[in-house]
Each structure stands twice: as structure tokens, then as C-alpha cells.
Amino acid sequence: MSKAFTQEELLRELEQVVEGELNRHEKVAREWFPHDYIPWSDGRNFDGLMGGEPWSESDSDISDVARSALIVNLLTEDNLPSYHHEIAIIFGREAAWGEWVHRWTAEEGRHGIAMRDYMMVKRLVDPVALERFRMRHMGEGYQSAHSADLVRSLAYVSFQELATRVSHRNTGKFTDDPMADQLLGRIAADENLHMIFYRNLLNAALQIAPDQTMRAITDVVKTFEMPGTGIPGFQRKAVEMAVAGIYDIRQHRDDVVAPVLRFWKVFEIEGLSEQGEQARTELAGLMEDLEKQALRFEDKRDMLKARMAPR
Numbered sequence: 001m002s003k004a005f006t007q008e009e010l011l012r013e014l015e016q017v018v019e020g021e022l023n024r025h026e027k028v029a030r031e032w033f034p035h036d037y038i039p040w041s042d043g044r045n046f047d048g049l050m051g052g053e054p055w056s057e058s059d060s061d062i063s064d065v066a067r068s069a070l071i072v073n074l075l076t077e078d079n080l081p082s083y084h085h086e087i088a089i090i091f092g093r094e095a096a097w098g099e100w101v102h103r104w105t106a107e108e109g110r111h112g113i114a115m116r117d118y119m120m121v122k123r124l125v126d127p128v129a130l131e132r133f134r135m136r137h138m139g140e141g142y143q144s145a146h147s148a149d150l151v152r153s154l155a156y157v158s159f160q161e162l163a164t165r166v167s168h169r170n171t172g173k174f175t176d177d178p179m180a181d182q183l184l185g186r187i188a189a190d191e192n193l194h195m196i197f198y199r200n201l202l203n204a205a206l207q208i209a210p211d212q213t214m215r216a217i218t219d220v221v222k223t224f225e226m227p228g229t230g231i232p233g234f235q236r237k238a239v240e241m242a243v244a245g246i247y248d249i250r251q252h253r254d255d256v257v258a259p260v261l262r263f264w265k266v267f268e269i270e271g272l273s274e275q276g277e278q279a280r281t282e283l284a285g286l287m288e289d290l291e292k293q294a295l296r297f298e299d300k301r302d303m304l305k306a307r308m309a310p311r
């Protein structure tokens with residue numbers, strides 16, 4: 001096997017790449033303001049201190065699935081302090097790594113702010129239930145399955161940022177609300193830049209430590225879970241979102257995992273050791289498994305839709 005790098009060695013080896021990527025990111029990331037995306041005059045006071053009207057489901061005609069998706073996406077953004085903690089531990093606060101950690105955190109913070117403002121002004125969700133969900137979700141914190149390993153963490157966030165982009169984008173479309181779609185599209189564009197940053201970084205790791213990185217990619221694809229898995233009622237909401245086509249296993253395979261693997265050219269890289277080859281063979285098997293799961297899911301969804309269709 002090619003030289004196994006320690007975490008410290010990899011952090012040092014990648015330092016220059018982080019700096020380059022950070023400069024590139026700062027050039028392409030467009031400044032935007034949450035308040036621009038909120039139709040403030042559509043808002044009304046709630047009951048309680050302000051003596052307004054309590055929230056009611058009839059305040060908006062958003063579908064249940066769109067509401068669930070908005071809640072999942074917002075709570076996922078809300079858990080930022082835990083994510084910050086995880087990446088700050090792995091990446092550290094030194095030089096370019098630290099600069100990225102803080103920049104990324106500030107950008108992510110904007111997402112939760114903007115989404116919450118929008119959802120409150122438009123009365124899309126019950127504010128009391130939402131706050132209780134947030135307290136429970138954040139109370140549990142978030143611990144990455146890969147927190148002890150830099151390369152695995154980079155592989156995970158490459159997929160996860162892209163998955164979040166897909167989820168925000170499709171949620172926006174699914175709301176049938178052009179203003180929500182506009183906001184979620186704006187957030188999704190940020191997530192895409194985050195994905196590019198991590199994807200490029202992992203690509204550099206693949207050049208430096210190909211066998212180690214191949215193993216990391218395989219392990220991450222094998223165990224991938226969205227960060228919102230701990231949200232109360234997540235499983236049910238995730239199924240609803242999958243059936244609606246907001247985030248399903250087909251999209252996960254074809255629109256998230258496959259394009260990133262293609263970018264890394266994982267199936268073309270030459271000169272892997274036996275261990276590297278083993279990891280790659282396993283990865284190819286995982287992609288086939290995902291394909292089978294996606295086909296099964298599509299069959300089931302078709303059946304469900306046929307059953308629910310008006311006769």
C-alpha cells in the first residue's frame with residue numbers, strides 16, 4: 001500500500017489546496033441578504049405576547065409533504081453549532097483551514113436565518129411545534145460517524161453538501177410557491193459551492209494518498225446517512241420526501257454519489273495497491289447495490305401512485 005498519512009500530515013499536505021480553494025470560493029460566492037428574500041408585509045402577529053392570531057394549518061395552502069420537507073431542511077441547517085464543532089475539531093483553526101471553517105459556518109448560518117424568516121412570515125409551519133422540534137434536535141447534537149478521520153470527513157461532506165443542494169432545490173419546486181422556490185434555489189447554489197470546495201479538496205487527497213482515500217470513499221458511500229437523521233419523526237418524513245421525489249434513493253445514486261465519483265475518476269485511476277483495488281471493487285459493488293435498491297424503490301413508488309390515482 002502507498003504511504004499511509006497521519007491526520008496531521010494530511011492537514012499539512014492539503015494546506016495549500018485549502019488556501020487555493022478558499023480564494024477561488026471567495027471569488028465565485030455571490031454576497032446575498034436573507035431579508036431580500038422575505039415578503040415581510042405578508043406577515044402577521046401571532047397570539048401570545050403580541051395578541052395576534054394563533055397559527056393554523058389553514059394559514060397557507062402548502063402540502064403536508066412540502067411542510068415536512070421544509071421542517072427537515074430547516075432543522076438540518078439549525079444544527080450548525082454541532083457541525084461547526086465537528087469540522088473545527090478535524091480541520092483545526094490554523095491558517096486557511098480555520099479561515100474556511102469560519103467562512104463556511106457563516107454562510108450556513110444564513111440558510112437557517114432566511115428559511116426561518118420565510119416560514120414564519122408566510123405561516124408555513126406551526127411556530128411552537130417548530131421551536132420544540134429545534135430544541136429536541138439540537139439538544140441531541142450531531143456527531144459525525146467520521147469525526148476521527150480527515151479523508152472520510154471530506155468524502156462525507158462532498159456527498160452531503162450535494163445531497164442538501166438536491167433536497168433544497170426540490171423542496172423549493174415542491175412548495176409550488178415561487179418565492180420559496182427562489183429562496184431555496186439561492187440556498188442550493190451555496191450548497192453547490194460548498195460541495196465543489198470539498199470535492200476538490202478530496203480530489204487532491206486522492207492524488208496524495210490514493211489507497212487511503214479510495215478506502216475512505218468506499219466506507220462513506222457504504223454508511224451514508226443525511227445529517228438530519230436524528231430529527232424527531234425523521235424516518236417517516238424521509239419516506240414522504242422520497243415518495244414525493246424530493247430526495248430518494250435514485251437521486252441519491254444518480255445525482256449525488258455517481259457524479260462526484262465521476263469527477264474523482266475513481267474507476268479510472270491507475271497505480272492503486274492491492275488494498276486500494278479492493279476498496280474500489282467494493283465501491284463498484286456498492287454502486288450496483290444502490291442501483292438495485294433504486295429500481296426496487298421506483299417499482300414500489302409506481303405501485304403506490306397507481307393505487308392512489310383516482311379511478
Ligand SMILES: [Fe+2]
Nearest residue numbers: 077108111191
Ligand atoms: Fe446550508
Ligand SMILES: [Fe+2]
Nearest residue numbers: 161190191194
Ligand atoms: Fe452547505
